[in-house]
Amino acid sequence: MxxxxxxxxxxxxxxxxxxxxxxxxxxxxxxxxxxxxxxxxxxxxxxxxxxxxxxxxxxxxxxxxxxxxxxxxxxxxxxxxxxxxxxxxxxxxxxxxxxxxxxxxxxxxxxxxxxxxxxxxxxxxTEGYERDQLYKKLALLYYKNKKWAKILQLPDIKEINFLKVVSLYKMGRYMDVVKATEKMDKFLPDQKDDVLYYRALAFHKLGREDKAAANMESITFKTPEVVKFLANYYFKRKKYLQSEKYFKLLTYEEGFKDYGYYMLGVIEDQNKNYKKAAEYYKKAVKIKGKYSEFARKRLLQLKSAGVIEYKGDTVYSVRVILFMNENQAENFIRKYNLVGCFSKPFKKYIAVYCGTFPTKKDALKKKEELVKKGFKDVLIEKIKI
Missing domain, CATH: 1.25.40 (Serine Threonine Protein Phosphatase 5, Tetratricopeptide repeat)
Incomplete structure (x- = not known):
């Protein structure tokens, strides 16, 4: 056997x-x-x-x-x-x-x-750290493809809890965002500012501007968007000292400088300090951006009112097209979303200009950009603003 x-x-x-x-x-x-x-x-x-x-x-x-x-x-x-x-x-x-x-x-x-x-x-x-990293990868995949509900179904792991907050916000569940962000120990230490930001946004959506501002103030490293929010919040409540502090910070940020200087001018306008307001408006005018045109128009208004002297500054700009009246020019700017462009009298016409630059060489880049967009016969000209 x-x-x-x-x-x-x-x-x-x-x-x-x-x-x-x-x-x-x-x-x-x-x-x-x-x-x-x-x-x-x-x-x-x-x-x-x-x-x-x-x-x-x-x-x-x-x-x-x-x-x-x-x-x-x-x-x-x-x-x-x-x-x-x-x-x-x-x-x-x-x-x-x-x-x-x-x-x-x-x-x-x-x-x-x-x-x-x-x-x-x-x-x-897998288990432990490796499993957590895979859940994180899964959460990022869902985030990339905007599958917010699926992110919420994942386990409570510090690496992905912040993405759950974002998901709740994207789904319009603002009160749930507030509840989810009550305890900071649920998140990674370096996520604190981001968590506070979304908590503030949720309060803003719920109409609690005071709570939104308080959370924005708690953010350690404030982005330009946060600074702008706080500046506007205090400005609306006529707390000009606080708003002035934040608008001055915006003057150091690319893409926000013209707004910062313009609003500083507005604050001085509110206080009837027209000469000081004009100084800020003049700085705004020299910066490429939509608020530079607002500043220029306000300077002309103050000049017409006889409260300031304003001769204008000589700069280089790119002339795009001529129209018979200002309405046509402004409609053209809106139609093509020409950021940093403005209308200005030119002989018997109204011209559309784009950008203001200290030298002709600086204006050349703007001209090339406009040509690539299909605008023909654009010219660099020296103008007074």
């Missing part, structure tokens, strides 16, 4: 194993088929190899990756996804598993649905 059992075991071992010669022959066949681009058959023979060898085989890892590459060459998405389960079920090392995960994730990087499926599969085989 014992002899029969031993014979049976020996037969099973031979039938499922490979001699060294058979193994080398099969390896050469797999590699040859792959090099000849016969990927389907190469993958099939690789599967035969994996079934007939055990985890101690020295070539097993290479055969597995060659098989995976064959599936990639064929764009066989189901088999590529299946590699995640197979690498775990076939008893490969942790290094092989991680490398496999990387290959699969990289392949599906531009396919959101398949990438989501792949990440979820890998999560089942």
């Amino acid at each position: 014992r002899k029969i059992i031993l014979t049976f075991v020996l037969v099973i071992g031979i039938s499922h194993g490979l001699s060294e010669k058979e193994r080398d022959k099969l390896l050469m066949l797999i590699q040859g088929l792959y090099k000849d681009r016969v990927y389907s058959l190469s993958a099939k023979k690789a599967e035969e190899y994996l079934k007939k060898t055990d985890s101690k085989d020295p070539y097993r890892d290479k055969v597995f990756f060659l098989q995976l590459q064959a599936y990639i060459k064929e764009k066989n998405e189901s088999k590529i996804l299946e590699a995640i389960d197979r690498v775990n079920n076939l008893g490969f090392s942790e290094d092989v598993k991680k490398r496999t995960y990387g290959i699969v994730l990289n392949y599906f990087e531009r396919n959101p649905e398949k990438l989501e499926e792949a990440i979820k599969k890998i999560i089942n085989y």
Whole structure:
């Protein structure tokens, strides 16, 4: 009886194993088929190899990756996804598993649905820090594709809790944003300013401007948008000292300088300090932006009222087109969304000018920009503003 059992075991071992010669022959066949681009058959023979060898085989890892590459060459998405389960079920090392995960994730990087499926599969085989990082990757994928509700279904992990706040805000659930941001220990330390920002925005949407401003004030590193919000908040409440502080900060920020100087002029206007207001308006006029034109018009109004002397400054600008009246010129500016452009009398016409520059060379870039947009016959001219 014992002899029969031993014979049976020996037969099973031979039938499922490979001699060294058979193994080398099969390896050469797999590699040859792959090099000849016969990927389907190469993958099939690789599967035969994996079934007939055990985890101690020295070539097993290479055969597995060659098989995976064959599936990639064929764009066989189901088999590529299946590699995640197979690498775990076939008893490969942790290094092989991680490398496999990387290959699969990289392949599906531009396919959101398949990438989501792949990440979820890998999560089942990970834990601790690695699992948290995968949840973070999943959350970022959802964020990129605006799947806000799916982000909310993810576990409470510091790395992704902020994205949950953003999702709630995007979904218009402002009261839930307020509740979710009550405790800062739920978020990473370097996310504090961002959390406060969305908390402030939620209060703003709920009509609680006082709460919104209080949270904006708590932000350590205030962005220009935050500074602008606070400046306007205090200005509306006629708290001019606080608003002036923030408008002055805006004069140091690109894209906000003209607004900062213009509003500083408005504050002085409110206090009937017209000469001081004019100083700020003149600074605004020299900066490219929509508020430079508002400042120029206010200077002309103050001049007409006889409260200031204003001769205007000589600058270079790009003339785009001529019209018979100002309404046509202003409609043209609005139609083509010409930021930093303005209308001005030119002989018997009204001209549309874009930008104000200290030198002709500085104006050249604006001219080239307008030509690329399709405007013809644009000219650089020296004008008084």
